[in-house]
Structure formats: structure tokens, C-alpha cells
Amino acid sequence: MIGHAMADAPDDAGAAPGPGAPGYLRHVCHELRQPLVVAAGYVSMLDEGSFGELAPEVHDILRTVAERLDAANAIIDDLAAGANSAAAAPGQT
Numbered sequence: 001m002i003g004h005a006m007a008d009a010p011d012d013a014g015a016a017p018g019p020g021a022p023g024y025l026r027h028v029c030h031e032l033r034q035p036l037v038v039a040a041g042y043v044s045m046l047d048e049g050s051f052g053e054l055a056p057e058v059h060d061i062l063r064t065v066a067e068r069l070d071a072a073n074a075i076i077d078d079l080a081a082g083a084n085s086a087a088a089a090p091g092q093t
Contacts, residue, residue, distance in 0.1 A: 025083035029076050036076070040069045 016031075017024040045051065047062045054062075 023083075026080060029080040029083065032076050033073065036069055036073055040066060040073075043069065 016027050043062050043066050046054065047059055047066070
């Protein structure tokens with residue numbers, strides 16, 4: 001099932017840090033970014049006509065989806081930057 005890919009993924013013991021562990025937020029950012037990159041790639045291919053011609057209104061919708069994906073990626077970038085600065089300055093909150 002598509003929506004449960006992470007739940008069905010093999011369990012690599014110790015592969016991901018747990019909540020509160022160093023690197024946890026960076027790991028979460030990485031995991032969140034992966035599906036967004038895939039979605040952005042498909043949106044781009046659709047908009048370029050890789051899967052056939054689309055109605056003009058569909059291109060408008062795809063631009064909106066691409067903008068929202070970019071906004072989500074920007075939020076993830078901010079989270080990752082915060083995680084990196086927190087890791088660089090241990091003991092500070």
C-alpha cells in the first residue's frame with residue numbers, strides 16, 4: 001500500500017536516532033524531504049508533458065502544487081538549519 005511504505009520498510013536496528021537523540025531532527029528532515037523531491041519531480045514531468053498533453057488549467061494546478069512543495073521544502077530547510085545550529089552549539093537552547 002502506498003501510504004504505508006515507511007511502516008512496511010525493513011527495520012534496521014539502530015539505523016535512525018530516536019526522539020531526543022543527537023541527529024534526530026536532521027534524520028527527520030531527510031526522511032520528509034525524500035517524498036517531496038519525488039513529488040516535485042513528477043509534477044515537473046507532468047507540467048513538461050512527459051506523460052502526454054494536459055489541459056491549460058491543469059498546468060495552473062501543477063504550478064500551485066509545485067509552489068506548495070517548494071514551501072514545504074523551505075520549512076524543512078529551516079528545521080534542518082535549526083538542527084545544525086543546535087548541534088554546533090551544544091548546551092544552548
